[in-house]
Amino acid sequence: MRRVLWAACAALLLSASPSTWATPDAATLAAHLAAHAPQCGRFEQSRWLADLETRLDSRGHFQQQENGLIWQTTVPVKDRVVLSQDNDALPLGFQVMLPVFTGLLSGDWQALERHFSLELSGELENWQARLVPSEAAVAERLTHLVVGGDQRVKRIELEFADGDRLDLRLTPAACENLGHGAPSP
Template sequence: MKGALCIGKWMVGLSLVASLVAPAWAAETREAGTSALQSLLGEQAKVESLAGQFDQSKYIADLDTTLDSSGDFAFDADEGLRWNIQKPVPTQLRITADEIVEEQDGEVVMRMDVDDQPMTRAISEVFFAIFGGNWDKLSERFTIRTLQDGSPWRFELTPKGDMLQSHLSSIELQGEAYLNALILRETNGDQTHIQLHDVKAH
């Protein structure tokens, strides 16, 4: 499995892309926590597009190894999410409302239609919801818990449906003005840490 493909393998391969214990000061009501995240997502939803750089670290439990990659990303509410891995192997991942496409050297090496793959649809919806600030979709798919309020903020998303629960334990979101980190915890022990930086809104 190539290091550059780890985000694609998490989202598409269904080997997907240690639960955190909240400190006492974070033991607030679910209602208060979700309203805080709802407000933050509402601000992000006003932005037409986001772009920046990322560093990603994927821990594979079965191999007890970590794969690192880096690159840039761009999200547009109409065109979707483009995830351009620059190192170690140039790879482009495009996520739209209809499909997930992986390209190398300008050639399509994988294409998945959301109509044919319910899991692909679910993952596509989740990434659109996170980057597009879609509160309704996130609350439909996840139970949301506040880990840290204020700035910086941290929220934990636990999947509700059996389909996501079978692969994904939780997603942790971290940020200030905008989302700047995601931690994806899978049921097989794999973890993906994604750090976003130099994020600019348009």
């Protein structure tokens, strides 16, 4: 009986696709994320402000549009930011983070590799990426990012040079339901 069990386990492992248990390379993960990139979603955000020694929590939703990524905070205050190269009013911190954030959501690792060194771990359906700035303008503000997910980016953790931290949790949502319904789980 024990031999049969071992044989069944071995057959199951051998029949599994290597891509389901091997650490993905950047190109494979990029294609995987691009194929599942959400048009819309909800976010929960927790920001640690080191100089004030306080945490600020917020939530809202995002939507990819032709003119950029719309980032709408709904709680605790309402705020709307258009993350776009064409947005001249975008604060410098957002300008620096724009290619990072849009690259993460769309799986554009090539854009990210222009600004970061990348270390991938895990499996295609449960992966993690550690990104360390390789560009001086980014390194002045950000020490590193840790990103993880499955078919989509689910969490982004940023650590800033000034000691601040930002933790984002992302959940896909139907675009027509963004202004309605329960807050993200």
